[in-house]
Amino acid sequence: MDKRVALRQSIRAKRQQLSRTEQINASNLLTQRLVSHNKIHSATKIALYLANDGELELMLFIKWCWQQGKQVYLPVLHPFCSGHLLFLLFEENSTMIDNHYGISEPKLDVSKVCPLKQLDIIFTPLVAFDSTGARLGMGGGFYDRTLANWQAQHNLYPIGLAHDCQQVKKIPNQSWDIPLPEIITPNQRIICN
Template identity: 35%
Template sequence: MLEPDCMTMADPKPLLRAEMKRRRAQLAAANPLAGEQLAGRAEDTFEAWPPQGAVIAGYWPIQSEINPFPLMQMFEDRGFSLALPALVPVDGGYRMIFRIFRIGDELVDGPYDIRQPSDDAQTVDPDLLLMPLLAFDAAGIRLGYGGGYYDRALADLRSRGNVAAWGVAFSGQQLAETPSEAHDQPLDGIFTETGVIATHA
């Protein structure tokens, strides 16, 4: 469990993000099969299964993010529906929504060169949201890239219903404590290549 030096700064997030990007890249290079290992651990030990017919929202991995597709395939094989995030223009910026997706579907290039379902895909509210991250802690606090898209989307989903939010990460991304602000949405747990972590959220 890491305790970066930048955590002692007044605003540690910018330097912490850079440090954790480097750390995650090292973890990804050292274990290219982490996504498959993570899915196997989840199938053996995950207990918070959503009801049949639930929608599981994954993500398209970028940079050194752990690959969630083996985990998504496991959910699809068990009869769950899948979705992916899509960023849509709103008020000069973007808002994250979720669209139905099946493994193998054609995707389009979205903002930031992230692949996403096309505009004609059905929009849905997921029941379980899989979220990429740079760092996390035992309280379920997640460090993202700083854009706030996931936090705003999750806050909106939670205001309208019961949605579970789980991070997808290397176990080496865990910190003793992750800096947080009032708008940060806590996670219900983390899927890692070494096991499933239920947080204190």
């Protein structure tokens, strides 16, 4: 467990130290990759996240999705099912609030919730990853719970997003960690397994 704690600290520090210019370049490169990706082209409902803690910024990609008429969803902490996420429609005029972790999320409105099985793509944030698709998150287990059994959800396809500097040789993974089938960085597309 200590290994995971230490890895989280060191990789989070790395991405937090990226300069504004490095972040903008990374976001531009990533967006170019995403908009020419077959699965993303054909997707209509895409879950993603708003960057926090030095994560890859997705606003440029989100704007492209809106222009293409795709529906974009953001994770929202479940109001009573602790440790679980809901995915809410995110539009230009969505009312946003800061959640318990200080992360901006759409204000809860049940009419805007999308069941997991209706999503086409779920872009998954992560702290560190390896070439097998193993991921280490921020430590809440939120995405492990969300992605448990993702293959059984109709069309759902998870894709991890990260800066290249977040790649490590081997993630010390645990039994509950859900590996990703694909990870995209500004400079690589990794198809896992």
